[in-house]
Amino acid sequence: MLFFTVVALYYASQPIYMFGTRRTREVKVTKMFQRNDYAETGGLTGYLFTDTRGDNYRIVGSVLYAQFFPVELWTSIEVGRSYKIVYYGIRFPPLKI
Numbered sequence: 001m002l003f004f005t006v007v008a009l010y011y012a013s014q015p016i017y018m019f020g021t022r023r024t025r026e027v028k029v030t031k032m033f034q035r036n037d038y039a040e041t042g043g044l045t046g047y048l049f050t051d052t053r054g055d056n057y058r059i060v061g062s063v064l065y066a067q068f069f070p071v072e073l074w075t076s077i078e079v080g081r082s083y084k085i086v087y088y089g090i091r092f093p094p095l096k097i
Contacts, residue, residue, distance in 0.1 A: 026083070
């Protein structure tokens with residue numbers, strides 16, 4: 001019973017985390033790259049870009065975020081152009097989150 005409670009709380013907390021950490025920002029893309037680190041991406045290719053502030057953003061496929069075509073989105077981004085983006089999450093480098 002405890003296991004199911006913990007699992008239910010985990011999945012119930014995802015939308016709260018998503019809406020609680022949602023931010024919008026204007027970014028200018030300076031670099032685009034792919035990352036194939038199995039430990040980080042589970043064997044999937046990570047599609048990333050960097051902005052003028054040096055922040056990295058990863059484009060992922062996710063039903064929760066209604067992002068179904070990360071590859072197509074990533075290939076449509078152009079270096080040197082500015083975009084208004086919506087992003088989620090908290091960045092805390094010492095804990096690698």
